[in-house]
Amino acid sequence: MSGVRRLGARWRRRRPLRTRLALAASAAVALVAVGVCAAAFFVIRYELLHQLDLSLTQSATRVVQENRGEGPQIVAGECRFLSAPACAQVVPADPAADPEAAYLLPVSAPVREVAAGTRAPYFSNVTRFGHSLRMLTTPFGDGRALQVALRADPVEKGVRQAAVLLAAVGGAGVLLAGVLGYAVSRTGLAPVARLTSTAERIAATRDPRHRIELPPGPPGRQDEVTRLAASFNTMLGELEQSVSAQRRLVADASHELRTPLTALRTNAELLARADRLTPAQRERASGALGRQIREVTGLVNDLIELARDEEPLPLVEEVRIAELAEHTVAMARTHWPRVRFELEVGPGAAEAVRPGVPARLARLLTNLLDNAAKFSPPDAPVEVGLMAYGGGGGLELSVRDHGPGIAPEDLPYVFDRFYRAEAARALPGSGLGLAMARQIARAHGAELTASAAPGGGALFTVVFGGEGP
Numbered sequence: 001m002s003g004v005r006r007l008g009a010r011w012r013r014r015r016p017l018r019t020r021l022a023l024a025a026s027a028a029v030a031l032v033a034v035g036v037c038a039a040a041f042f043v044i045r046y047e048l049l050h051q052l053d054l055s056l057t058q059s060a061t062r063v064v065q066e067n068r069g070e071g072p073q074i075v076a077g078e079c080r081f082l083s084a085p086a087c088a089q090v091v092p093a094d095p096a097a098d099p100e101a102a103y104l105l106p107v108s109a110p111v112r113e114v115a116a117g118t119r120a121p122y123f124s125n126v127t128r129f130g131h132s133l134r135m136l137t138t139p140f141g142d143g144r145a146l147q148v149a150l151r152a153d154p155v156e157k158g159v160r161q162a163a164v165l166l167a168a169v170g171g172a173g174v175l176l177a178g179v180l181g182y183a184v185s186r187t188g189l190a191p192v193a194r195l196t197s198t199a200e201r202i203a204a205t206r207d208p209r210h211r212i213e214l215p216p217g218p219p220g221r222q223d224e225v226t227r228l229a230a231s232f233n234t235m236l237g238e239l240e241q242s243v244s245a246q247r248r249l250v251a252d253a254s255h256e257l258r259t260p261l262t263a264l265r266t267n268a269e270l271l272a273r274a275d276r277l278t279p280a281q282r283e284r285a286s287g288a289l290g291r292q293i294r295e296v297t298g299l300v301n302d303l304i305e306l307a308r309d310e311e312p313l314p315l316v317e318e319v320r321i322a323e324l325a326e327h328t329v330a331m332a333r334t335h336w337p338r339v340r341f342e343l344e345v346g347p348g349a350a351e352a353v354r355p356g357v358p359a360r361l362a363r364l365l366t367n368l369l370d371n372a373a374k375f376s377p378p379d380a381p382v383e384v385g386l387m388a389y390g391g392g393g394g395l396e397l398s399v400r401d402h403g404p405g406i407a408p409e410d411l412p413y414v415f416d417r418f419y420r421a422e423a424a425r426a427l428p429g430s431g432l433g434l435a436m437a438r439q440i441a442r443a444h445g446a447e448l449t450a451s452a453a454p455g456g457g458a459l460f461t462v463v464f465g466g467e468g469p
Helices: 002-014 017-066 109-116 153-188 190-205 224-272 279-307 321-335 358-375 433-443
Strands: 073-076 087-092 122-128 131-139 144-151 317-320 341-345 353-356 382-389 394-400 446-452 458-464
Touching (some): 017 087, 017 131, 017 153, 087 109, 190 224, 224 279, 321 358, 321 382, 358 382, 358 458
Antiparallel strands (some): 073 087, 087 144, 122 131, 131 144, 317 353, 394 458, 446 458
């Protein structure tokens, strides 16, 4: 039994889904067709025999009424012809009372039992005169039994004809079931076939721009297979965006790394000939080499973090945002001694906490402060504000500078990786700080936006909702 099961499982694995579905649908329809034909055959057979039995019963009633006082005898014997009335004979329970003339119909022990009243009336099939007869044996009264017979071959012929006709109908039904099963499987699995073809094409070409053609119709009335194809298209779109982002990241990183690596190589080659340099030249080359190494190291670390696409949140804890802002602003004052930083904490914001990673939130604010300090004039402050809003405990952290601001054409791209506006190309940096800041904000359930500040300058706002991530 287990071997048969394994053989069936192996056959299913080797056959395409379309073939298996067509066979399953065909088998189901064929089974119904054969079952209906078989049921129709038995109903027709029963009705034909039932009509013949009713005719025998009517004939027996008529014979009883017409020959009530007669003794054992042959009442009628013309049943050998199709149009003749039924054959009828009266048989006594005692064989000694039989008439001298031979009976036309066979007389057996059950017939004597019906005559004696020890057996109920019954129908039977006999052969007489070279024909098949249907015979009824019923009590006649006074120890006698009445036998009535009619030719049954027309009924048998009708049953055979019905069997042949229903077999033909069943065969046609099975054939039609096969055709319809194939059509249903081909039509129903067409989106799956297109999905498979698209997946194979993507695997062969490594190009996620391909899409599956969807049938026309409103989105709310699509079947399961069409919804699967639509979901696959959505997944392909996400994959295409991810691949494009990775390609842009690699291209931008290679572009950004080319200049510092070239400078590193130049300074390293210069230091290799240190015997030809003066002490001042060696010191300048060594200092430049150190700065470039730190710049490349920071750039590589930023690339590693941004390449994850998701901000990890290990060791999440409750962070008091006001204290974090005070600490970050103090560190910025040390790093940018020529820039004045001002921090204002509004009512209700001093005690506000949010779940998160303190180091990552500090990195978020540090990137915003560094960006503001680069563009801030020496006599203008960088304003940091922390305000509570709404009744659900929302927080808004803002960083504003009084520099040249963000041009309207640059505003949609300020958070893109490696994007640097025309005004920032001469300033230090890799163009990754704001992209990293937005990634950290979104990982903590916040949203970072940029806008032009009233009166000039740039305004960056981090909005924390009422609940943490």
